[in-house]
Amino acid sequence: MKKLPSLLPVLTFAFSSLISFALNAQDEEAPAFRFANEIRHITGDLYRAGNGSWHGIFLVTDDGIILADPLNLEFSTWLKTQLDERFDVPVRYVIYSHSHFDHAPGAAVFADTATIIAHEGVALNMDGRYPQMPGDMIDRNNNGMIDEEDIMIPTTADPGICGMFPGYFETIDLNGDGVATPAELQVDLVRPDIFYSERMTLTLGGKTVELFHPGKNHGDDMTVVYFPEERTVFATDMIADALVRDDIRSLPSACGPLDGTPIAEWIRSYEAVEALDFDIFAGGHGDFFSHDDVSAARQFLQDLHDAVNQALANGLSLEQMKQEILLQQYSHWAYYEQLREKNIEAAYLNLTRFR
Numbered sequence: 001m002k003k004l005p006s007l008l009p010v011l012t013f014a015f016s017s018l019i020s021f022a023l024n025a026q027d028e029e030a031p032a033f034r035f036a037n038e039i040r041h042i043t044g045d046l047y048r049a050g051n052g053s054w055h056g057i058f059l060v061t062d063d064g065i066i067l068a069d070p071l072n073l074e075f076s077t078w079l080k081t082q083l084d085e086r087f088d089v090p091v092r093y094v095i096y097s098h099s100h101f102d103h104a105p106g107a108a109v110f111a112d113t114a115t116i117i118a119h120e121g122v123a124l125n126m127d128g129r130y131p132q133m134p135g136d137m138i139d140r141n142n143n144g145m146i147d148e149e150d151i152m153i154p155t156t157a158d159p160g161i162c163g164m165f166p167g168y169f170e171t172i173d174l175n176g177d178g179v180a181t182p183a184e185l186q187v188d189l190v191r192p193d194i195f196y197s198e199r200m201t202l203t204l205g206g207k208t209v210e211l212f213h214p215g216k217n218h219g220d221d222m223t224v225v226y227f228p229e230e231r232t233v234f235a236t237d238m239i240a241d242a243l244v245r246d247d248i249r250s251l252p253s254a255c256g257p258l259d260g261t262p263i264a265e266w267i268r269s270y271e272a273v274e275a276l277d278f279d280i281f282a283g284g285h286g287d288f289f290s291h292d293d294v295s296a297a298r299q300f301l302q303d304l305h306d307a308v309n310q311a312l313a314n315g316l317s318l319e320q321m322k323q324e325i326l327l328q329q330y331s332h333w334a335y336y337e338q339l340r341e342k343n344i345e346a347a348y349l350n351l352t353r354f355r
């Protein structure tokens with residue numbers, strides 16, 4: 001396989017510049033992406049591993065380490081060195097929270113000791129066909145290839161929120177032929193060894209980790225990782241998305257019709273997390289959050305759904321909804337001014353597609 005250096009640090013830097021630019025242009029408070037590789041203790045033998053704004057999680061046991069989300073090849077290479085120095089046990093399992101190119105790649109450095117596990121939806125997203133992608137990056141002309149406009153249409157419509165950034169397409173079109181194949185997008189994404197469908201329990205070194213598929217939301221191949229003894233949950237790009245920083249109270253990016261999965265299923269999947277017995281939500285983005293914080297994120301989606309659903313029943317047009325649905329109780333949330341109308345439009349598109 002053709003090997004290229006990971007471009008993600010470059011990508012994320014450019015993405016953050018773009019976010020800052022977009023937000024400054026709209027006079028919003030703009031918490032910029034942070035860039036610093038770090039390992040942060042959560043509780044017991046559980047740690048967060050991240051690069052500042054993207055995070056994985058790992059549990060250390062006497063018989064090895066269970067890791068979720070290697071992020072990218074450059075980060076996982078750094079992480080392996082750290083784990084070898086600090087803990088004298090190998091990584092035995094790598095779990096993917098979902099297949100997206102900014103969370104799952106990089107497991108190759110652990111492949112000699114680890115079994116890689118993901119939800120069965122990841123197999124479909126790695127079968128060579130156009131994968132489910134974040135940020136309203138969809139196959140607009142149905143040619144099975146990622147074209148520049150698939151990236152640039154959402155990027156131009158919502159700079160710093162959806163799509164990627166100008167120039168991103170060139171970084172995935174590795175052979176420069178004007179289209180990116182799904183294989184080019186997933187060049188550092190290692191195919192899992194084991195796929196599960198609903199739930200799976202891992203035991204290692206006397207400790208237990210539970211995986212389950214919460215349903216479709218941001219992706220169609222999502223895994224939630226639950227550490228019952230540590231009373232901690234890991235999930236990525238759901239509940240707290242890439243815009244979230246220190247406070248979970250942040251309007252979702254709401255790209256396209258809410259990433260193309262039914263809003264009712266989003267809500268049910270958030271409820272599946274809420275139903276767990278936990279104290280700490282340590283997800284792929286943002287700070288550590290509480291059970292109440294997770295409930296707040298679910299309540300926002302529920303209120304958005306209810307308001308738009310009622311407006312549809314009352315025969316309102318989308319423009320009328322944007323005027324009348326104020327979601328006033330969320331006016332103190334981050335991105336309220338910038339993303340309220342966009343959230344209404346996303347819910348409208350979602351509820352007219354899925355009912």
Ligand SMILES: [Zn+2]
Binds near residue numbers: 098103134236237
């Ligand atoms: Zn994602």
